[in-house]
Amino acid sequence: MHPILIDFGFFQLPSYGVLLATAVIVALWTARLRANRVGMDGTQIVDFGLWLVIWALIGAKLLLVLVELPRYLRDPASILGTIRAGGVFLGGFVAAVIAAIILLRRYKLPALPAFDVLSPSLALGHAIGRIGCLLAGCCWGAACDLPWAITYSSPIAAENLGTPLHQHLHPFPVYSSLFNFGLYALLAAYYRRRPAAGRVFATYLLLYGVGRFLLEWTRGDAVRGFILGGALSTSQLISAGLIIIGTGLHVWIGRRKAA
Numbered sequence: 001m002h003p004i005l006i007d008f009g010f011f012q013l014p015s016y017g018v019l020l021a022t023a024v025i026v027a028l029w030t031a032r033l034r035a036n037r038v039g040m041d042g043t044q045i046v047d048f049g050l051w052l053v054i055w056a057l058i059g060a061k062l063l064l065v066l067v068e069l070p071r072y073l074r075d076p077a078s079i080l081g082t083i084r085a086g087g088v089f090l091g092g093f094v095a096a097v098i099a100a101i102i103l104l105r106r107y108k109l110p111a112l113p114a115f116d117v118l119s120p121s122l123a124l125g126h127a128i129g130r131i132g133c134l135l136a137g138c139c140w141g142a143a144c145d146l147p148w149a150i151t152y153s154s155p156i157a158a159e160n161l162g163t164p165l166h167q168h169l170h171p172f173p174v175y176s177s178l179f180n181f182g183l184y185a186l187l188a189a190y191y192r193r194r195p196a197a198g199r200v201f202a203t204y205l206l207l208y209g210v211g212r213f214l215l216e217w218t219r220g221d222a223v224r225g226f227i228l229g230g231a232l233s234t235s236q237l238i239s240a241g242l243i244i245i246g247t248g249l250h251v252w253i254g255r256r257k258a259a
Contacts, residue, residue, distance in 0.1 A: 051099060059095020062091055141172035141175075150168075199253060209241075
């Protein structure tokens with residue numbers, strides 16, 4: 001791990017911030033190329049995507065506060081710490097989808113084709129962002145005695161994020177990054193086959209929901225919230241919703257095509 005990428009003494013450049021910026025740039029760049037190839041306005045897609053990124057960041061931080069509400073109620077000043085935190089991805093995803101539904105009319109974009117264009121790039125950006133999580137020391141895994149277990153050692157991460165040090169843990173950010181890189185490759189290849197509008201987005205919802213639901217069992221941090229007496233995390237509940245919506249969207253597209 002390497003929370004601080006460059007330390008100038010008077011200014012520190014955080015690794016997570018650099019990777020997050022890289023993720024946004026790469027995701028929007030690939031979405032622009034994909035849009036241009038199918039006759040959509042790539043520049044418009046980038047502009048649209050930037051607004052979704054802004055709302056995703058807000059949603060991610062909002063869910064972060066909600067799942068740890070008792071902590072923030074005890075210490076309201078600690079909310080300022082969310083400025084340097086990435087937040088909860090699924091909170092950002094839900095906020096971005098809501099914002100997209102509102103903004104689609106403004107940009108005069110067809111909903112399902114626009115979501116299809118963005119879905120592979122979303123997975124790619126997420127994969128890069130998880131590398132930032134690994135460097136920063138956030139989103140750590142549960143206790144692990146497997147050969148590939150990792151240990152964190154940075155006192156900066158422990159102070160800023162509460163990262164447990166010198167313990168063998170599941171490398172959750174690595175699992176998530178590899179999963180999302182694989183999801184990007186699959187979705188990008190599927191998109192090139194030009195399936196019916198909405199299929200790529202529905203596949204993203206379904207596969208990401210399944211993958212995230214399962215990967216949550218390897219996480220050890222508490223920044224997720226828990227429901228049903230601690231049986232499931234908030235992220236697992238949202239992931240289950242994505243699976244249902246993705247499956248339902250596939251069924252709806254199939255019936256509409258057959259009609």
